[in-house]
Amino acid sequence: MSDFTGKTEVSNLKPDRKQIRQLKQVLGFRPRKSDLYYLALVHKSAATKIYKNPRFNNERLEFLGDAILDSVIAEHLYRIFPEKDEGFLTQLRSKIVNRETLKRISLKLGIANLVISKVTNDNHKSVYGDALEAVIGAMYLDKGYKRTKRFILKRIVDHHINLKKLSETEIDFKSRIIEWGQKNKKDINFTCLDESAEHGKTPFFVSHLLIGDEIIGIGSGTSKKEAEQNAAHQALLYLENN
Amino acid sequence: MSDFTGKTEVSNLKPDRKQIRQLKQVLGFRPRKSDLYYLALVHKSAATKIYKNPRFNNERLEFLGDAILDSVIAEHLYRIFPEKDEGFLTQLRSKIVNRETLKRISLKLGIANLVISKVTNDNHKSVYGDALEAVIGAMYLDKGYKRTKRFILKRIVDHHINLKKLSETEIDFKSRIIEWGQKNKKDINFTCLDESAEHGKTPFFVSHLLIGDEIIGIGSGTSKKEAEQNAAHQALLYLENN
Structure with a gap:
């Protein structure tokens, strides 16, 4: 392993005194490698437009932080829900680690205020x-x-995540996509095929979700409901990314 | 945080002396909480069939271990490829942390030999x-x-992963699914629509992958090739899980 000190990053820019004070307030401690935190706040739009260096942005650190966050949440859920199975843990984690929740926490912690970006958050929903x-x-x-x-x-889980409430909330992807359709005046349709016969009679359903006549989501499951939920989930991810 | 000692797990079964010796050989150290490692080796088929307790299986530990592995690999790639962007790191990680590579390493490390399961690995490709x-x-x-x-x-990365080779290999999902089709005598077809006009003239393609007349993969991208690769990737994931 190379001994990484942050020097291999393209960052030569460091936060000024005021920014370090702000960072300290947000983090609850004084950062040592302050250039890394500065880099963490630079959205790629600013990298190109302000710093004229497209590589000076937070995407690599986001890749790393995403993995660390996933681990910490995984362990936490593993410990506090000893009776629950893997499916429950996976689902609960995805309710915590998702774009909307992270944005809300980023705003509450004050990180969002420090972000250096040339786009409005409305265009790029995940900036914060x-x-x-x-x-x-x-x-x-x-x-x-x-x-x-x-x-x-x-600072995150204890203060901003209601695990009890989240674990009881079912994310209803189907309702969400139907709402989206109503709002955007798009015709949403589901088809569902029972393919149990082809799967040795185990219940097996495949659902397609269509906007007009374009399929934008496919899902399968052991019930019609599950297949449709999965198709709707995929369609929502598709819409988010396009 | 609760102080987890393993007691909340359903495991009362511990490895015997011989198994501990085997574990020590595989791990390179003597396990302290040996019941956890024992649990880690129990596939859910054995939980139900041998131990008559469906909860005595390794799925929760797999959930946790998967996250830890992702983090460690993320950090490693972050450090050794300081010049590479997030897209490269993500792709390279997925070439390391995938069913086939993990199975190969599980076999090489000797973990596969210790697995307690009532299914043959051919049926459940991910057991090892x-x-x-x-x-x-x-x-x-x-x-x-x-x-x-x-x-x-x-024990894993240094010995069993060729990062240089992996980073130079492009995963060609389209070729893989076509091979799969030939092997399984299924007719694989791609459709591809140019939707650039609807996306403010940014190049934008949507590809559907069909087996017979069933769509099992959708992908989009800024080129036809990228859209088809994404559709093929999704189709392969679908086939793996069904």
Whole structure:
């Protein structure tokens, strides 16, 4: 393993005194490798437009922070729900680690205010949440796993995540996509085929979700409901990314 | 945070002396919380059939281990490829952390030999790889992040992963699905629509992958090739899981 000190990053820019004070307030500690946190706040639009260097952006740190966040949440759920199976844990984690929740937390922690970007958040829905993940990546490189875990559990999970409520809420993707259709005046249709016969009689359904006559989501499951939920989930991801 | 000691797991079964010796050989150290490693080796088919307790299986530990493995690989790639962007890192990680590679490593490390299962691996392609991830989860709970990271980097990455070769290999999903079709005598077809006009003239393509007349993959991209690759990738995931 190479001994990474942050020097291999393209960052020569460091936060000024005011920015360090702001960072300290948000993080709850004084950052050591402050250039990493600065980089964590730079959206790629600013990298190109302000710094004239497309590589000076937070995407690599976001990649790292995303993984660390996933781990910490995985362990936390594993510990506090000893009776629950893997399916429950996976689903609950995806309710915590998703674009909307991360954006909300980024705003509440004050990270969103520090983001350096040339796009409005409305166009790029993930700017604030991505910056939160990038800050977690920077923190991991600066302070290590344990300290970052403490930050995530104390400052994020304890304060801003209602695990009980989340674990009881079912995400209804089908309702969401139908709402989206109504709002955007698009005709949403589901088809559902029972393919049980081809699967040795185990119940097996395949659902297609269509906007007009274009299929934008496919899902399968052991019930019609599950197949449609999966198709709707895929369609929502498709719409988010296009 | 609750202080997890493994007691909340359903495991009362511990490995016997011979099994502990085998574990030690595989891990390179003597496990402390040996019941966790034992649990990590139990596929759910054995939980139901042998232990008469469907909850006595490795799925929860696999959930945890999967996240830890992702983090460690993320950090490793982040450090050794300082010049590469997030897209490269994500793609390279998915070439490392996938069913086939994990199965291969599980076999090489000797973990596969210790798996307790009532299914043949041919039916459940992920049994061995899942057990590897579960062992990583057990190790994390037993020894902590640093020690687990060292295991992953020294015993897995250094010995069994050729990063240079992997980073140069492009995964060609389209060829793979066509091969699959030939092998399974299924007719694979792609349709591709140029939807650039609807996307403000940015190049934008949508591809559907059909087996017979059933759509099993959809993909989009800024080129026909990218859209088809994405559709093929989705179709392969669909086939793997059904």
